[in-house]
Each structure stands twice: as C-alpha cells, then as structure tokens.
Amino acid sequence: MFGYYLELALKGLARNKILTTLMVLSIAMGIGTSMTTLTIMHALAGDPLPSRSAYLYYPQLDPFPTVAADHTEPPDVMDYRSAVDLWEAGRADRQALIASSPIKVRAPDTKVPAAMLSMLSTTSDFFPMFKVSFKFGGAWTPEEDRSRARVVVISSSLNELLFGGANSVGRIIRARDADLRIVGVLEPWRPVPLFYEVMGGGFLRGNTADFYGRPEDILAPFSTGLDINAPAFSPFMCWQPHDEAVSMMKSSCVWVGLWVELGDSAKVRSYREFLDGYAKQQVALGRFVAGKSTRLRSLMEWLDYNGVVPSDVRLQTWVAFSFLGMCLLNAAGLLLASFLRRGYEIGTRRALGATTGDVFFQHMVEAGLLGVLGGIAGMMLTLLGLYLMRLQPTPYADLIRLDLGMSLTIIALSMVSALLAGVLPAIRACRVAPSLQLKAL
Amino acid sequence: MLLQPLVIAWRRHRLATLLLVLEIAIAYGVLCNACYLVAGRLATIRSQSGLDESSLAAVQLSGSGAGSGAAINAAVLAGIRSIPGVQEAGVLNTVPFGMQKAAVEIARQPEGGAAAKADFYIGGEGSIEALGLRVISGRLPATDDYLPLAGSLPADGLVLVTKSLSDYLWPQSTPLGKEFWVDKRRFRVIGILERLPIARPGSRGNSSINWSIFAPVKPGDALVGSYVLRASEGDMQRVLSNVEKVVATIVPDIVFDRAQSQTIETLRKAYFQRDISLIALLAGVVMALLLVAAFGIGGLASFWVEQRRRHIGIRRALGATRRDIRHQFQAENFSIVTAGIAVGVVIAIGLSLIYTRYYAAPTLPLSYLLIGGLSLWLLGQVAVLGPAIRAAAVEPVAAIRFG
Numbered sequence: 022m023f024g025y026y027l028e029l030a031l032k033g034l035a036r037n038k039i040l041t042t043l044m045v046l047s048i049a050m051g052i053g054t055s056m057t058t059l060t061i062m063h064a065l066a067g068d069p070l071p072s073r074s075a076y077l078y079y080p081q082l083d084p085f086p087t088v089a090a091d092h093t094e095p096p097d098v099m100d101y102r103s104a105v106d107l108w109e110a111g112r113a114d115r116q117a118l119i120a121s122s123p124i125k126v127r128a129p130d131t132k133v134p135a136a137m138l139s140m141l142s143t144t145s146d147f148f149p150m151f152k153v154s155f156k157f158g159g160a161w162t163p164e165e166d167r168s169r170a171r172v173v174v175i176s177s178s179l180n181e182l183l184f185g186g187a188n189s190v191g192r193i194i195r196a197r198d199a200d201l202r203i204v205g206v207l208e209p210w211r212p213v214p215l216f217y218e219v220m221g222g223g224f225l226r227g228n229t230a231d232f233y234g235r236p237e238d239i240l241a242p243f244s245t246g247l248d249i250n251a252p253a254f255s256p257f258m259c260w261q262p263h264d265e266a267v268s269m270m271k272s273s274c275v276w277v278g279l280w281v282e283l284g285d286s287a288k289v290r291s292y293r294e295f296l297d298g299y300a301k302q303q304v305a306l307g308r309f310v311a312g313k314s315t316r317l318r319s320l321m322e323w324l325d326y327n328g329v330v331p332s333d334v335r336l337q338t339w340v341a342f343s344f345l346g347m348c349l350l351n352a353a354g355l356l357l358a359s360f361l362r363r364g365y366e367i368g369t370r371r372a373l374g375a376t377t378g379d380v381f382f383q384h385m386v387e388a389g390l391l392g393v394l395g396g397i398a399g400m401m402l403t404l405l406g407l408y409l410m411r412l413q414p415t416p417y418a419d420l421i422r423l424d425l426g427m428s429l430t431i432i433a434l435s436m437v438s439a440l441l442a443g444v445l446p447a448i449r450a451c452r453v454a455p456s457l458q459l460k461a462l
Numbered sequence: 463m464l465l466q467p468l469v470i471a472w473r474r475h476r477l478a479t480l481l482l483v484l485e486i487a488i489a490y491g492v493l494c495n496a497c498y499l500v501a502g503r504l505a506t507i508r509s510q511s512g513l514d515e516s517s518l519a520a521v522q523l524s525g526s527g528a529g530s531g532a533a534i535n536a537a538v539l540a541g542i543r544s545i546p547g548v549q550e551a552g553v554l555n556t557v558p559f560g561m562q563k564a565a566v567e568i569a570r571q572p573e574g575g576a577a578a579k580a581d582f583y584i585g586g587e588g589s590i591e592a593l594g595l596r597v598i599s600g601r602l603p604a605t606d607d608y609l610p611l612a613g614s615l616p617a618d619g620l621v622l623v624t625k626s627l628s629d630y631l632w633p634q635s636t637p638l639g640k641e642f643w644v645d646k647r648r649f650r651v652i653g654i655l656e657r658l659p660i661a662r663p664g665s666r667g668n669s670s671i672n673w674s675i676f677a678p679v680k681p682g683d684a685l686v687g688s689y690v691l692r693a694s695e696g697d698m699q700r701v702l703s704n705v706e707k708v709v710a711t712i713v714p715d716i717v718f719d720r721a722q723s724q725t726i727e728t729l730r731k732a733y734f735q736r737d738i739s740l741i742a743l744l745a746g747v748v749m750a751l752l753l754v755a756a757f758g759i760g761g762l763a764s765f766w767v768e769q770r771r772r773h774i775g776i777r778r779a780l781g782a783t784r785r786d787i788r789h790q791f792q793a794e795n796f797s798i799v800t801a802g803i804a805v806g807v808v809i810a811i812g813l814s815l816i817y818t819r820y821y822a823a824p825t826l827p828l829s830y831l832l833i834g835g836l837s838l839w840l841l842g843q844v845a846v847l848g849p850a851i852r853a854a855a856v857e858p859v860a861a862i863r864f865g
Binding site (some may be wrong): 221226340413414 | 753
C-alpha cells in the first residue's frame with residue numbers, strides 16, 4: 022500500500038510543478054536558516070569536557086576589603102593570597118591556578134621573529150585534570166611548581182611554527198628575559214568554549230565571542246610566570262585604584278582563577294565547608310569584610326552563569342525558528358490548496374471504497390515526501406549558510422561545521438515539519454464528501 | 463456590493479484563510495522586530511567619531527623590554543615623523559575602536575561615589591594636532607599643561623572633556639573650570655570637545671559612547687609604544703608599511719602589533735564586524751520572509767481563482783465587470799492581510815517585550831508597527847495582482863462549463 026501511496030504522491034507533486042516548487046522552497050528556506058543557526062548554537066553551547074565536566078568545580082570567594090554597596094555575587098576570580106592559600110591546602114583531588122599574561126617569546130636558535138603571545142600560568146594538575154594530552158614530553162612536576170623551575174609546555178601550533186613540528190623537548194625558548202626549557206609539546210587542543218578562562222560574562226552584555234578563542238601557546242608553572250613576567254599581569258578588578266608599585270602578589274586586586282576536581286558528592290560537600298571556613302577565618306583575621314558569600318559552581322554551572330553563548334547567536338536562533346514556523350504555515354496553506362484541487366480524485370477513491378484513514382495516510386505520505394525534498398534542498402541551504410558564517414571573522418568561525426548528527430537532524434526536522442504542516446490539510450482532504458465531488462464531474 | 467462575496471470567501475475557505483492569517487501574523491511580528499534591530503545596529507555603526515578616520519592611524523608596539531621608555535618614544539616618534547607623508551604624530555595611549563586602556567570611574571567630589579565611567583585618552587605633545595581635536599568652548603592645553611604621568615594617570619592636571627560627558631556630569635552649569643576626581647587625583651576642565659568616542663563605543667551602553675576625557679601628559683617611561691599619526695588619506699598603506707620598517711631599525715627587538723597598527727577606519731570595521739554580520743543575517747531573513755509570504759499569498763490566491771471559476775463566471779454573467787472581479791480578490795487579500803496584521807501586532811509586541819527583558823533594549827516604537835503593516839499590505843497586493851488579473855479574465859461562459 023505504501024508503494025502505491027508513494028506513487029500517488031509523486032504523481033500529485035508532479036501535477037502542479039509550480040505549487041510543488043513553492044512548497045519545497047518554502048520548507049527548504051525555513052530549514053536552511055533554522056539549521057544554520059542551530060548548528061552554530063550546537064557548536065557553541067556544548068560541554069567542553071563531556072566525560073569530566075561533572076567533577077570540575079570553580080570556587081569563588083568574596084575578598085572585598087571594604088563593604089561594597091551593591092554586589093550579590095562574589096567576584097569571578099580571587100586575589101593572589103586566597104587563591105594560593107586554597108591551592109596549598111590541597112583539599113581537592115586536583116587543583117589548578119589560572120592566570121594569563123602577554124609575553125614576548127622568541128626561539129633563540131631559529132629565525133622566526135619575536136612575537137607577543139599569551140602565556141598561561143598554571144600548576145601541574147592542569148594537564149591531567151583537563152585531559153590535555155602530549156605529543157612529546159609531558160607536564161612539569163609538582164616540585165617544579167614550587168621551585169619556580171624555568172620550564173615550559175608549548176602548543177602544537179607553536180611547535181610547528183618554531184621547530185617545524187619536530188620533537189622540541191629539551192630546547193630553549195626565550196620568554197621576556199628568561200630562558201625556559203621545553204618539557205612538553207601538546208597535541209592539537211581546542212576546548213570549546215575556552216572554559217578554564219571564562220570569566221566576567223556578566224560585564225559583556227552578551228558580547229561573548231571571545232570566550233571561544235584558542236588556548237594559550239605557552240604554558241608555564243604559576244610561580245615561574247610570576248617570576249619572569251610580573252609587570253605584565255593585569256588585575257581583573259580592584260577595590261582601590263590599582264597601584265603599579267604594589268606587587269600583584271600583595272595587592273587586594275582579584276586576578277587568579279582556581280579550578281578544583283572533586284570526585285564525588287561527599288568531597289563536594291566537604292570542600293564547600295572548607296571554603297566557607299576559609300572565608301570566615303579571613304573575615305576574623307580582618308582581611309575580608311564582606312567575605313561570607315562563597316560559591317562552588319560546577320563547570321557547566323559556571324558556563325551558564327557567565328552566559329557563554331553570545332547573545333547574537335541566541336537572537337539569530339530565535340529569529341530563524343520563528344521564520345521556520347512561518348514557512349510551515351505557508352507550506353500547510355499551499356498543501357491544502359494542492360490537496361483540495363484534487364477533490365474529485367479523492368471523491369472517486371472514497372466512492373470506490375477507500376476509508377478516510379486511507380485518504381489521510383495517502384496525503385501524509387505526500388507531505389512526508391515533500392519533507393524529504395525540502396530537507397535535501399534545506400541541507401544545501403544550510404551548507405551555504407554555514408559557509409557564509411565561516412567567512413565572518415569571529416573567533417569561533419573554525420568551529421562551525423556540519424557533522425553527521427546535525428545532518429540527520431536536518432532531514433528529521435524537515436520530515437517532522439512537513440508532516441506537521443500536512444496534518445490539517447490531510448484531515449480536511451479526508452472530509453471531502455464522495456457524492457458531492459462525483460456530481461460535479 | 464463588495465462585502466457579500468468577501469464574507470462568503472472567508473466562510474468557505476476557513477482553514478486556508480486561517481493558515482494565511484497566522485502566517486502573515488508571524489511574518490509581521492518578526493519583520494517589525496528585525497527591522498528595528500537592524501536600524502539600531504545601523505545607527506551604532508554609522509555613529510560619527512568626529513575624526514578623519516581614514517587619514518588617522520594607530521601604531522602599537524609591545525615588548526620593549528628594559529630601557530628608557532622616554533628614549534624609545536622619542537626615537538620612534540622621530541622615525542615616524544621622518545617618513546614622507548606623515549603630517550603629525552604623537553604618543554597616545556589608545557584610539558577610538560582600539561584597545562580599551564584607561565576606563566575609570568570618576569567622582570564629582572573628593573571622597574564621592576562614582577558618577578560615571580569614562581575613558582581617558584592620555585596623549586603627549588602632537589597627539590591633539592594629529593587627532594585634529596577642536597574645542598567648542600574653553601581652550602586647548604598649552605605646552606606647560608603637559609604634566610608627567612604618575613602610574614597610569616597624571617597625579618592631577620588640566621583636561622578636555624566631551625560635551626556629552628560634561629552635560630551628564632554638570633547638566634545645569636558651565637563645565638569650564640569644574641573639577642572631578644579619580645580616587646585622590648584631581649582634574650580640572652579647561653576645554654570642551656564636541657565629540658570623541660570611547661575606545662569600545664557601545665560597550666557600556668549607548669548613552670556613554672562619547673564619554674571621553676583627554677589628558678595632556680609627558681609620557682616618560684610609563685606610556686611606551688602607543689602612537690597616533692596623521693597622513694593623507696590615500697597614502698596610509700604605504701605610510702604604515704614604512705612605519706613598520708622604520709620601527710624595526712630603531713628598536714629591533716620590539717614587536718610590531720600589526721592587528722592594532724591600522725587606520726581608525728580599518729579598526730572601526732573590525733570593531734563593528736559582529737553588528738555587520740547580524741545585520742546581514744537579519745536582512746537575509748527578512749528578504750526570505752517576504753518572499754515566502756508572497757509565495758503563500760500568491761499560491762493560495764491562484765488556487766482560489768481556479769476553484770471559483772464557475773462562481774466568477776456567474777457573477778460576470780449577472781453583470782459584474784472585470785474590475786469588480788479584480789477588486790473582489792484584492793479586497794479579499796486586503797482583509798486577510800489586515801487580519802494577519804491585527805494578530806501580528808500582538809506577536810510583535812510580545813517578541814519585543816521578551817527581547818527587552820533579556821537584552822535591556824528599548825521597546826519597539828510605534829512607527830515600526832506602521833512601516834511593517836504598510837509593507838505587508840503592499841506585498842499582499844503585489845502578490846495577489848497576477849491571480850486577480852487572471853480571475854478578471856474569466857469569461858461569463860465559464861458559468862456553464864465544468865471544472
């Protein structure tokens with residue numbers, strides 16, 4: 022029966038080519054725009070570390086040295102003293118300090134000119150905690166974290182640029198005025214978003230495209246970074262105007278992030294208590310004033326809190342889906358016209374014994390076929406749309422691509438849309454009275 | 463005369479009419495809001511900086527390492543000025559559409575709370591001339607007014623402020639001679655600039671786009687590697703590539719920041735890229751939306767014409783003129799579009815309220831509802847014209863034919 026309906030559907034669609042083209046175009050345009058935006062949304066709103074994000078937490082403290090008028094949330098990063106205190110306490114399974122600074126980098130034995138790069142200052146747990154894998158060598162040791170060792174890990178792209186992709190472990194790069202020995206070269210790594218440095222989303226008014234940049238090209242121990250590049254670190258926020266003469270290590274300005282790994286809910290609970298206890302103790306010592314509010318957000322909660330998906334991308338998605346809704350109503354209207362134009366045919370089939378269910382099913386097959394055609398055309402439009410989006414100079418342009426899952430979603434969405442659009446017209450079609458139509462013949 | 467066939471049409475084709483009304487309603491809601499968003503972004507992009515953007519360029523150097531900042535500045539500026547075509551050059555911490563360097567909270571009293579957040583442009587001698595700043599009242603700084611920096615700002619001093627900032631800070635009185643504080647640093651206003659946008663205009667809302675302050679300083683060691691230059695408009699690319707060469711010979715180990723060393727015109731384009739992308743996307747959706755709406759209106763109208771051939775033939779046989787028939791279809795379309803717009807107003811306002819709530823944008827003004835309505839009426843009439851003319855061409859004899 023299905024084969025017969027399919028044949029009828031093909032005949033029906035072929036009969037009025039203009040109407041069919043209009044319907045296919047209408048569905049395709051709706052699918053094309055909505056899937057273009059949905060693909061971008063899918064690329065940007067995902068989990069950067071699917072297997073580990075549930076165990077990663079971002080503690081926050083409230084190190085205001087004075088009572089401030091209007092703040093309900095602690096700042097996005099910590100002052101040096103608090104961050105290092107929490108890190109040294111070692112209450113989590115793993116923990117990594119995070120701060121980045123611009124630094125001039127050169128490889129003395131190559132001809133590549135010096136460049137200003139962003140350096141991540143972190144601690145050795147960073148690599149296992151965030152599942153960063155190495156092409157050559159490995160991470161520095163926890164001892165080297167403490168001894169301010171002159172060691173460095175570089176990205177695969179910097180290794181390519183400086184050493185042509187060869188194993189560069191043991192070679193020296195010059196960062197600012199210090200010689201650093203390469204201990205590890207990373208595999209290509211592109212977390213989306215650059216989650217460990219997401220902060221300050223509340224101040225960005227939705228303009229968050231920069232959360233999707235690339236990771237730093239050079240990573241050095243936290244203490245080493247401070248040793249060799251101290252003047253280049255800049256505060257995230259200060260309560261008093263930042264005085265350049267006071268070292269960032271003593272200042273009350275906040276600028277250091279801390280990530281911790283907590284393996285189960287009991288550990289999360291006890292870390293929360295530890296964090297509260299630390300804040301209370303600091304208030305008692307007089308270092309914090311308003312310091313009682315602490316937060317321990319999981320990675321995904323932290324991304325949500327910062328509103329990482331750019332507001333323009335959300336807006337585009339809403340507009341595109343409203344447009345899809347309109348296209349479906351349009352397709353429904355045109356389907357209705359196309360079905361009712363064949364009223365006498367339906368009347369004949371009904372008179373010859375087809376049930377209303379048969380008629381309904383037949384027309385739904387036709388709508389479904391239309392969905393497939395619209396989906397194919399919509400896929401082309403989506404590819405075109407994504408191509409246009411990749412041409413835009415946004416930091417996430419290279420992340421925009423159509424994977425198998427999204428391609429299947431396109432066909433599914435198109436089918437579902439066309440079937441939805443077909444329901445009302447098909448119901449209307451099976452209510453055609455046989456006798457009336459036959460009389461008109 | 464016209465009304466009766468209209469009512470019949472509505473009653474006979476309830477479902478199709480309903481679908482069309484809903485389609486037009488959604489189209490209207492999206493159309494009004496999209497146009498409003500596009501207009502808002504266009505206004506931001508087109509905002510005037512008051513500068514000759516195509517004949518001004520920033521030069522950004524970094525990683526100068528140890529050594530005297532003052533000496534580097536002097537050598538680099540001398541090098542830049544020696545390039546043929548360069549008219550003026552000076553040390554300036556940043557330029558409009560460049561990097562935000564000194565956004566600070568300012569207070570009207572010594573111990574007062576912040577009254578506004580404004581951008582400080584900190585420039586050495588020559589930078590005012592290079593930018594081409596003109597005061598609308600008060601005076602430009604004299605040579606003695608260029609004071610040494612203490613940290614990132616001068617300890618105190620004389621400054622120029624923009625009209626929009628002074629209107630905000632001192633709405634009732636003349637701003638010349640007024641003082642304001644940045645923590646313990648005191649500044650006095652000697653001149654008012656017509657406009658000078660902050661480094662990242664719009665990043666702190668639309669009212670603060672021009673909240674800038676110009677502080678004349680002797681850069682010394684605290685402000686190194688950041689310059690502005692003026693050259694003639696067509697010559698900028700040659701001048702900039704010469705600057706890079708000259709800098710490489712004067713301070714060989716410094717890093718020339720190509721992305722930031724550009725004309726202000728280029729920096730502006732990069733800064734607004736995101737708005738341009740959104741405008742392009744919304745404009746594309748609006749075009750597609752109008753096209754699809756026209757498909758729907760035209761397609762259904764053609765169907766109705768076909769379906770009502772006999773009805774039309776009878777009306778023609780009973781004396782209706784061709785024009786009556788055409789008018790019938792046009793009036794029918796007008797009534798459907800009108801119903802769509804009526805429902806659409808609710809959708810448009812609803813969408814606008816949601817948007818306002820999440821993005822703190824102003825609500826949709828009435829004029830956009832009007833423009834959206836007019837364009838859909840027009841679109842409807844254009845789309846129905848073909849089918850209506852075909853309907854008018856139906857001969858009275860169709861009344862006695864089948865089909």
